[in-house]
Amino acid sequence: MRENDEFDLLIDSALSDYADPGSQSGLEQRVLARIFAEVVPPRRRWLPWAIAIPAAAGLLLLVLSPQRATRLPPGTALESDRPRTPQIVSTHAGSRPAERTKSPVLKSQPRFATLSTTSVTLPKLDVFPTPQPLTPEEQAVAISAFQIPAAEFQAVVVGQQQEDAPVSIAAINIQPLEPPDNGGN
Amino acid sequence: MTADEEQDFTELVQRQSRFVFRVAYAVLLNSHDAEDAVQETFLKLYRNHGWKRLHNERAFFARVAWRVAVDRLSRAPGRANTISDPSTDRTLGNDSPSLAPGPEQIVLHANQHAVIHSMIDSLPEELRVPLVLSAFNDLHSREIGSILGIPEGTVRTRLQRARQLLRQKLDPSQEARYA
Numbered sequence: 001m002r003e004n005d006e007f008d009l010l011i012d013s014a015l016s017d018y019a020d021p022g023s024q025s026g027l028e029q030r031v032l033a034r035i036f037a038e039v040v041p042p043r044r045r046w047l048p049w050a051i052a053i054p055a056a057a058g059l060l061l062l063v064l065s066p067q068r069a070t071r072l073p074p075g076t077a078l079e080s081d082r083p084r085t086p087q088i089v090s091t092h093a094g095s096r097p098a099e100r101t102k103s104p105v106l107k108s109q110p111r112f113a114t115l116s117t118t119s120v121t122l123p124k125l126d127v128f129p130t131p132q133p134l135t136p137e138e139q140a141v142a143i144s145a146f147q148i149p150a151a152e153f154q155a156v157v158v159g160q161q162q163e164d165a166p167v168s169i170a171a172i173n174i175q176p177l178e179p180p181d182n183g184g185n
Numbered sequence: 186m187t188a189d190e191e192q193d194f195t196e197l198v199q200r201q202s203r204f205v206f207r208v209a210y211a212v213l214l215n216s217h218d219a220e221d222a223v224q225e226t227f228l229k230l231y232r233n234h235g236w237k238r239l240h241n242e243r244a245f246f247a248r249v250a251w252r253v254a255v256d257r258l259s260r261a262p263g264r265a266n267t268i269s270d271p272s273t274d275r276t277l278g279n280d281s282p283s284l285a286p287g288p289e290q291i292v293l294h295a296n297q298h299a300v301i302h303s304m305i306d307s308l309p310e311e312l313r314v315p316l317v318l319s320a321f322n323d324l325h326s327r328e329i330g331s332i333l334g335i336p337e338g339t340v341r342t343r344l345q346r347a348r349q350l351l352r353q354k355l356d357p358s359q360e361a362r363y364a
Contacts, residue, residue, distance in 0.1 A: 004352060007351070007352045007355050007356065008348065008352075010297070010301065010355070011301060011348060011351050011352075011355075012320070013298065014297070014298045014301035014302060014305070015301075015305070015316065015317065015319075015320035016320060017298060018207065018211075018302050018305055018317060018320065019206065019207040019210035019211060019219070019302070019317070020203060020206075020207060021203055021206050021216070021220075022203075023203075027202050027203060027206060027220065027223065028198050028199045028202045028203075030220070030224075031198050031202050031220075031223055031224055031227055032195055032198050034224050034228075035198075035224070035227055035228050035231055038228065039228070039231055039232065
């Protein structure tokens, strides 16, 4: 009987660690890693990247945009920094030759500055329509006019200066139509 | 699943995975198969959220692990649930022990637990599983019976029979006494 008790103690002692993998076996970590790898849906795997990449791109833009503004050559300011007064880019021929010769034409403007010229309003001119140089035909008429004889030129000038006399027109008497004698149309 | 639930599940795995492994090993007698059974057990619980409403964790996990292990045995019919030479498949022990014939030599052997483990492995499954489950203090015969689907009296009988067989293996002189 005492021998049986010793055997039972031995069996119980052996049963206490039967099939025990031990705490250092890493079983728990392997189980958790496999479960989370199988259960976590695939869409969540790229979700962190979908958030991180736009955020990084935004940060990059924020960092680089001030540097880009400082790199512009002096004298070429941004559209928002420019004065609101309109600038003359080009004018038509015949008006204000002095201004035309001084018209500022920027040769090294930034790309967005050329686009902004569409919004520049042209100054109002003194004469409308704009004076144009005489065409060859007009010049020929002018020359011929100054080459006519003096008597005829005076007659034309006097004739233009005379006032037009009132024109009297005799009253017109229109008789009404009479129907035909036979009564037909 | 929220972060708190994941934390609870992680703690549950850390708390019960070794126990599930031991139950699965008692059926499968192979450490790799037992670990696969542990993975399957927790994966099922994770998917059906059954782990959130546990009253008796040990009994619940013993039942699930035992069923998973038995299912794995049935899916692999070539694998016998009782092995003729357990020492060839035992990968948990420190060394593969040689079965010593006499009790004195066994007791004096440095790996006496490993020897007894091999003897437990050689028991029939119907005796081995109740014996392994009885090693946990919080599982009584009634709970073991509900886990295995057998009456409590049958559990007691099988436990007595298992211990008797182990005693006979430890002391061959008793074999003639009980024969």
